Amino acid sequence: MALSAENRAVPGTTPLTVVVMxxxxVGKTTLARLLADRLDLPFAEADEFHPPANIAKMSAGTPLDDRDREPWLRAIGAWLKEHAEDGTGGVVTCSALKHGYRDILRAAAPGAFFLHLSGGHDLVEDRIAHRTGHFMPASLLDSQYATLEALGADELGAVLDVGPSPEELVEKAVALLRPVNGDLA
Structure with a gap:
């Protein structure tokens, strides 16, 4: 796959779509923004796709269930599909914790690359405790780790440990994406 200078897909190819999960x-938004900037791709934050009821539920410390997540995942999938079809590609954040959730996203954008950011519980809990302006309380972290399913052999993607700096992680992400898109600088 190759992208032109305007990040439009070459005819007959699929533009680069990346889900930072x-x-x-774990640092999805930080890395996804940096990666989108580096690759000159549109960026979207998954939290913007949540309906108010989901945000209220999580703010109250109640984990979402699959019924809550399905319309949210479909909306993110629609964003991926739109950006694949219009030739721009894009980078979006999404927890995408279960294989089935990723199936929903892949159904909309079959070529999506899943970049799984992985970090130890204590590190991530500390990050949550020190961030401001987010509705997700640290009390829900255990439920997220319990739900998390590793990328399967049938899934296009890779795992990055979040120990290094965001700038180092972007370089590692670009290197992982090169086999998917050889024109990455």
Whole structure:
């Protein structure tokens, strides 16, 4: 796959779509924004796709269930599909904790690359405790780790440990994406 200078897909190819996934507090938004900037791709934050009822539920410390997540995942999938079809590609954050959730996203954007950010519980819990302006309480972290399913052999993606700096992680992500899109600088 190759992208032109305007990040439009070359005819007959699929533009690069990336889902930066992982539990809350792992650094999805930070890395996804940096990666989108580096690759000159549109960016979207998954939290913007949650309906108010989901945000209220999580703010109250209640984990979402699959019924809550399905319309949210479909909305993110629609964003991926739109950006794949219009030729721009894009980078979006999404916890995408279960294989089935990723199936919903892949159904909308079959070529999506899942970049799973992984970090130890204590590190991520500390990050959540020190961030401001987010509705996800640290009390829900255990439920996210319990729900998390590793990327399967049938899934296009890779795992990155979040120990290094965000800038180092972007470089590692670009290197992982090169086999998917050889034109990445």
């Amino acid at each position: 992982g539990v809350s507090g």
